[in-house]
Amino acid sequence: MSRVRVLVGTRKGAFILSSDGKRQKWKVDGPHFGGWEIYHVKGSPVDPDRLYVSQTSSWFGQIIQRSDDGGRAWFQPGTPPGEPTTTPDGMPKGESNKFVYDTSPETGKPLTTHQWYDGTPHPWEFKRVWHLEPSLTDPDTVYAGVEDAALFRTTDGGQTWHELAGLRGHGTGSQWMPGAGGMGLHTILLDERNHDRIYVAISAAGVFRTDDAGKTWRPANRGLVSQFMPDPKAEVGHCVHRIAMHRSRPDVLFMQKHWDVMRSDNGGESWREVSGNLPSDFGFAIDVHAHEPETIYVVPIKSDSEHYPPDGKLRVYRSRTGGNEWEAMTKGLPQRDCYVDILRDAMAIDSLDKCGVYFGTTGGQVYASADAGDTWAPIVRDLPSVLSVEVQVLP
């Protein structure tokens, strides 16, 4: 029988939740890196025991951890202890925790400014890695979405990271501004059919697409309407919270925006609203069923000023029609006095049949459904505030 491994990043460490394919009884392992903020943990699709972790701290900066055995042992894939961190001529060698914007004349872009909250120019400053997206074909290649927004890539298993500077420097960067949580690049979608195509999403800038493996980028926000902006239909500036795709149908994208649930049927060329009968179209997480590309999940949040579920009821909403018509999934979820939030990277879906759906809350619960959302049960109730959830199905 298959096994399932849920990778949870929290404000105070990482946790690994394991079960057999029935997904009824769970083992909780952790905390790993206790006391550190773990923004994201994700495994390689081609080598599931290869895990990458974004470990971060306002005090000590960014660390990348890696495991080659499914999380039993961890190491930082940089210079081994005892070896110098500089070359004989004094140049710094790469380190696994070194994310430096590329300002070289050959491959980089000038480190100019983006907009601050008050609209004034603000210099670009690296703060942390929000999201790690391992390559679909190579366990040593990983993309990292960072704050202040930029995309980095390693091709040596996390030892060295290089910016794909064409994104930050493509021309609209000076108009990007941070959302309440910072100006993070939080979503990276890799196209299984066309490896040169990548989508990223940035708060608050919007969606961007490359068709040449990251050299050049263009905004993909037509159809988005954000009333908080001076021009609600501007090319960039939209607070996109999350985008998702089904791997078999990479031209169809779903989006949870600051307000509005949206879809695109043409690779982000244009978007249309599919919020339909949701009780609130504000939220963070969105994901797609493993086997039904038109079945999608969101967790409505009351408003941008009240980051908790409407009416104190924690409800996952499922649409089997690709949006517009939504049904509330409530069995096993608290239906009174619930005031947690579900963050953008805190929902995941496994590939078993029926597919499992998982999400974590700012209250420290991780809920699982082993029947595509029909019924739910908590795997664990009292973790630190959950930042991210990923799931792997293992043989």
Add this chain to the structure above:
Amino acid sequence: MIRLALPYHLRTLAKVAGEVELEIKGPATQRAMLDALEARYPMLSGTIRDHVSKERRPFLRFFACGEDLSFESADAPLPEKVASGQEPFLIVGAISGG
């Protein structure tokens, strides 16, 4: 020999218990001490000072011999009692956060 006291999370990261003892070639300065620390524990690169600017991270402070050395020049000589190993150099994280 210089004695260096790291905050808890950096001791965990470097897999050390208690103080770190460092030998420095040449003048004993803050820069030479941190260079020696990062050479011996590469995983600490970027955790105490910025990778590029080499400036102290804002939530950390440096103390020794009852003095706040956070704003001393990186190339100023360390206090004699630190340089001789009589007193430790303390790297302290801000008491903040939840």
